Amino acid sequence: MKLDERKRLVLRAIVEDYIASALPVGSRTIARKYRLGVSPATIRNEMADLEEMGLLEQPHTSAGRIPSDKGYRLYVDTLMQRINLSLDELRQIREIYERRTQEIEALIQETIKVLCDTTNYMALVLGPGVSATPVKRIGLVPMTEKSAVLVLVTEAGFVANRLLEVPEGIREEDLYHISGVLSHHLQGLTLDRLSLTAIRELYNELARYRSIVEQTLEILSGICASQESERVWVGGALRILDQPEFRDIDKAKAILGLIEDVNLLRESVSNFRGKSGVQVTIGVENDLEDLKDCSLVSATYWMGSKPVGTVALLGPKRMNYSKAVAVVEVVEETLSEVFTKVVGA
Known part of the structure; x- marks a missing residue:
């Protein structure tokens, strides 16, 4: 127009x-x-x-x-006139991240804090998904003679436990041996980078335990495909209710309903995963009816050229877009740098 x-x-x-x-x-x-x-x-x-x-x-x-x-x-x-954050704001953001370069869970929590404190809006961070972060630990824990639990822990703090069947004749010592082989081949890898060569090596080295290898790979594939492979962190949820627009009880209830159902928020934020630059969706542009009085400012953060998650601010349509865009942009860039360093990409 x-x-x-x-x-x-x-x-x-x-x-x-x-x-x-x-x-x-x-x-x-x-x-x-x-x-x-x-x-x-x-x-x-x-x-x-x-x-x-x-x-x-x-x-x-x-x-x-x-x-x-x-x-x-x-x-x-x-x-809208684009603005730059002040040198003091930039310094504070950098200092916060420099203190938390080794723990991704803490890194995400600090990201939420930065987004909330610099804008006073509700903050969301999506991911990283289990398939995008390296395996920290994987092994089998004996349960009964016929069952064991596969335990997967990633560098991002994702933990999964899955039951598998143990064929007759397999002893505890065998399970510990299998765990050692799994760790040797998978530790440090992201599951989406699990090559056919690595899978072939697992089958060759664990030929006696083919059933367990097949169950393990099936479980890992299921974890990557499931919703639990994506986590969503929410912070400053009540800050949005401080905005004058949400003194209306019906509007407040709609927002509180979304906060309680993080799956809906995950879907809204994940729509923009993989897109470059800061994305702004306003009112009716949002997929959810309960977000029609809100705007969402989001950006994908990366590990090299690979998208691994999204940072976002949720506020009223009457939000300070210049400030929100500037904050999300700086946080995305900084988080991408730190995340790449932590994961070793």
């Missing part, structure tokens, strides 16, 4: 004033605060045109206007 320069200035002023105040914006406010060089009457006419174009809305209880989803979208795409 093409706007003349005056309409662009009026729309940007209304969006930014509404973001700051959470109050509908009138023509006199724009004329007084933004000095566009035209009268309130002229601004009022421009606002009427913008409303007719679907970029502004008029709450029934107010003479002022607020941006529509379409207006926010135009603002983010063409009118």
Whole structure:
């Protein structure tokens, strides 16, 4: 949609004033605060045109206007001024990550804290999935004469336990031997990099235990394909309820329902996994009906050229997009660097 320069200035002023105040914006406010060089009457006419174009809305209880989803979208795409974080903010982010370069679980928790503290919005981090992070430990734990538990632990802190059948004649010593071979071939590898050569070597070295090898590979494949291979961390959930928009009880309930069902949030955030750059979805652009009053700012973080997770901020549509985009961008870049170093990619 093409706007003349005056309409662009009026729309940007209304969006930014509404973001700051959470109050509908009138023509006199724009004329007084933004000095566009035209009268309130002229601004009022421009606002009427913008409303007719679907970029502004008029709450029934107010003479002022607020941006529509379409207006926010135009603002983010063409009118928003990109900002850089202050040197102090950048230094604080770097220092936090430098303290946590060896524990990925702690790294994710620090990421949540950074996102929340610098924006005061709700933060989400997706992944890394089990298939994208190296195996830290894998082995078989005897349970009964006919069963054992396969235990998998990844460097990202993912833990899985699965029961498998032990064929007759297999002793505890055999299970410990199998565990040693599995560790030798799989430790340090990501499951999505498990080559046919490695699988062939497992079968050759454990030829006597073919049934256990087959069950192990089937279990690992199932773990990678299941939803539990992706984790979602949520922080600052109650901060979004501090926003004026969510003083409405129905809107608050909708958000609280999403917080309780992290699977829904996981699906919304994972839609953008693998895309480069910061993604912004506004109101009705979100898949979930309960997010129609929210905006989501997200970015994929990487291990080299491989996408391994997503960082995101969830806030009201009246969020400070310039700040949110800048924070997500810096956190994604820093997390990608640190994650690559931790995993040894």
